[in-house]
Amino acid sequence: MTHQPFFNPSPLYKEFMLLDVIDKEISITQRRMSSFVGASVSMINTYLDQFEEEGTITRIYQSPKVVYYQLTENGQERLKLLNVWFLSDAQKIYFKAQENIQQFLMNVQKENIFNILLYGAGEMGQLFFHVINENFTDLKILAFIDDDPLKQTQSFLGYPVISMNEIKKKAFDGIIISSYNHHTLMRQKLLGHGINAEDIRGYFDPKL
Numbered sequence: 085m086t087h088q089p090f091f092n093p094s095p096l097y098k099e100f101m102l103l104d105v106i107d108k109e110i111s112i113t114q115r116r117m118s119s120f121v122g123a124s125v126s127m128i129n130t131y132l133d134q135f136e137e138e139g140t141i142t143r144i145y146q147s148p149k150v151v152y153y154q155l156t157e158n159g160q161e162r163l164k165l166l167n168v169w170f171l172s173d174a175q176k177i178y179f180k181a182q183e184n185i186q187q188f189l190m191n192v193q194k195e196n197i198f199n200i201l202l203y204g205a206g207e208m209g210q211l212f213f214h215v216i217n218e219n220f221t222d223l224k225i226l227a228f229i230d231d232d233p234l235k236q237t238q239s240f241l242g243y244p245v246i247s248m249n250e251i252k253k254k255a256f257d258g259i260i261i262s263s264y265n266h267h268t269l270m271r272q273k274l275l276g277h278g279i280n281a282e283d284i285r286g287y288f289d290p291k292l
Contacts, residue, residue, distance in 0.1 A: 096166070096169075097170075098123060098131065099131070100163070100167070100170055102117060102131055102132075103140065103141075103155060103162060104166075105117065105120055106153045106154070106155060106159075107155050107159075107163060110144075110154055112153065114128045114132070132153065135159070139158045139159075140156060140162050141153050141159050181211065182211070185211060185212060186215055188287055189212075189216065189223060192223075192258065192260070193220070193222065193223065197285070198223055198224060199224050199257045200226065200256060200258050200259065201225075201226055201227055201228070201254060201256045201258075202227075202228050202259075202260050202262045203228075203230075203262060203270050204228070204230065204262040204266075204270070205229075205235050206230075208262040208263055208264065209262040210241065212260065212262045212287075213241050225243055226254050226255075226256055227243050227245065227246045228241075228244070229245075229246055229248065229251060230247075231248070231273070233247075248274075248277050251277065251279065258283050259279065259283060259284050260286075260287065261274075261285070261287065261288070263288075264288050267286050267287075271284055
């Protein structure tokens, strides 16, 4: 499991992250745990003392200064349980995001936009692809737009990835900006390339 900055770093979540990383790296240091979890070294030591007292980890002393940590049988069982809880909560968030995107796309359809270009061949673009593929038979993805020249030499989810200069070669009804971090800049780039504002839809645009 990698660190997930979106989730609230509750004690339960930190426990999951710590047990998971200990399971994967027996020689991990407290300082690295601190960086991984986002807690002080003293707090990490408190967690480890608690885990040892609860019987979920054991310390292996290689030398006075070198300590390894290992999950016990109880620790392995605890990690599996926390993993199930984590996946359950993550799935709820994912389904909620799908519902929001689905509603957004339904509104797009009402404007007679069916042949679309998705701007952003990344995680959000992938999520849009899955929602369209699973719920919309009338919406057609023509291609993905991306500013990364490396991506433009490859396909993404089976669709071509085109540059800004190739947009007007596509017979599209609308362009959907499927990115959060750069959605304002992306809109400006589209406008700068002569794309009409009424042909652009941004999932993260503020509601008027």
